[in-house]
Amino acid sequence: MRRALRKEGYIVDGSLATAVYLTLALERPLFLEGEPxxxxxxxxxxxxxAVGRPLIRLQCYEGIxxxxxxxxxxxxxxxxxxxxxxxxxxSGGGEAGGEPAGESWRDRLEEELFSPKFLLRRPLLAAVDPQGPAPVLLIDEVDRSDEEFEAFLLELLAEFQVTIPEIGTLKAEEKPVVVLTSNRTREVHDALKRRCLYHWIDYPDFAKEFxxxxxxVPEISRRLAVRVSRFVQRLRREPLFKKPGIAETIHWAQALVALGARELDAAVVEETLGxxxxxxxxLEVLTAEREGRPYLRELLQEIEAMPL
Ligand SMILES: Nc1ncnc2c1ncn2[C@@H]1O[C@H](COP(=O)(O)OP(=O)(O)OP(=O)(O)O)[C@@H](O)[C@H]1O
Ligand SMILES: [Mg+2]
Structure with missing residues (x-):
């Protein structure tokens, strides 16, 4: 599993690789929580x-x-x-010789109006009744939806079937692989979590981040990659309101490469801190002086002093 995901450019540790493996083997949804x-x-x-299935994404939001x-x-x-x-x-095409008000005409029209041709398939229906192979269904940021919607999801994940009164019941022949994510802006209900394999994705350690x-960012030198990873690891220990995630580390590394930086010096760090x-x-916490000394410089010296 680790190798398959790495091939797609995603690095996992043993416990997350196991969770993904079990999700596929046991056909149970995977519930991922973690910082942004x-x-x-x-x-x-x-x-x-990695498994060669289409991805269907449902982005949750307040009021969905x-x-x-x-x-x-x-x-x-x-x-x-x-x-x-x-x-x-x-123009004469009506059943009652130009008079389109006949009962059978109306019935037929109504039947046509509520046929699959006029159905807009949103992500959950598309996942239950896919046109191709069973997809991977991503229900992203489920914590943003309300409890009523959560209860509905619970029902859907139990049955994988949808009833449309005008058409009938559609049921997934093969269960989709389901991944739910939450940023934990609120606690998701136990009942939903119980259905799933749960995994908390933490900030990575140095080795994983490197x-x-x-x-x-394959263009980056090993030396700079070590420094970048160390600096971000160190930054996460600072009392920041919002600690940088992996997305931020990658953006920063890309920015440094784009600027042609070879080393982490105070000037380039300050210019790219955004x-x-x-x-x-x-930003103020990091760029202000502490006890009369420029703090950012001290952080950099601390990192520079570590053996490569
Ligand atoms: N383990 C990893 N291996 C490779 N790339 C990673 C890994 N973790 C995160 N990334 C990269 O970090 C970036 C952010 O990831 P992603 O958008 O999935 O985060 P998220 O947890 O969904 O964030 P949010 O909560 O803000 O939606 C992506 O570009 C992704 O490629
Ligand atoms: Mg996300």
Whole structure:
């Protein structure tokens, strides 16, 4: 599993590789929690690539409801269809000789209007009733949805079937691989978690971060990659409001390469700190002096002094 994911450019440790393996082997959803930018969404994408299945993504947001997640009727297209049917009826195509008000005509029109042709398939329906092979279904940032929607998800994950009153019940022939993610802005209900394999993705340790930088920014020198990873590791121990995630480390490494930087000196770090730290207060904490000494310089000296 580790090798398969690494081939897609994703570095996992043993416990996460095991969780992914079990998700596939036991056909149970994987519930990923962790700080922002630690690779939750990306993992679902690389699982899809590694197992050669399409990815279907449902991005949750405040106020998301069943319709926007499951299916909607294409109202404008239905209206157009009615107009066209009426026009055809008036010009003599109607069953009652130019008079399109016959009962069977109306029944047939209604049946047509609620046929799959006018169905807008949203991600959950597309996952239950795929046109191709069973997909990987990513339900991203489920903590942003409300509890009612969560209860609905619970029901769907138990059955993998959807009932559309006008069409009937659709059931997944093969269960999709399901990955749910949460940034933990609120606690997701136990009942939903119980259905899933749970994994907390932590910030990476030095070795993992270094490997990720080398894989994602291959142009970077080993020497600079070591320094970049060390600096970010050290930064996470600072009392910041928002600690940098892996996404930030990668952006920073890319920025340093783009600037042709070979070393981490105070000037280049200060100029590119916006890649790592996204809050003004955090920037001030790092760029201000501490006890009369420039703190950023001290951090860099500390990193420079470590053996390579
Ligand atoms: N283990 C890893 N191996 C390789 N790349 C990684 C890894 N973890 C994270 N990344 C990279 O970090 C970036 C951010 O990852 P991603 O968007 O998946 O984070 P997230 O946890 O979903 O963040 P958010 O909570 O903000 O949505 C991606 O570009 C991804 O390629
Ligand atoms: Mg994400």
């Amino acid at each position: 930018g630690v690779g939750k969404t990306e993992l679902a994408k690389v699982i899809a690539a 409801d069943r319709q926007s997640a499951l299916y909607e009727w294409n109202f404008p297209r239905q209206m157009l269809h009615i107009r066209l049917a009426e026009a055809a009826g008036r 490997e990720i930088v080398c894989v994602k 890649c790592l730290v996204k809050y003004r207060d955090d």
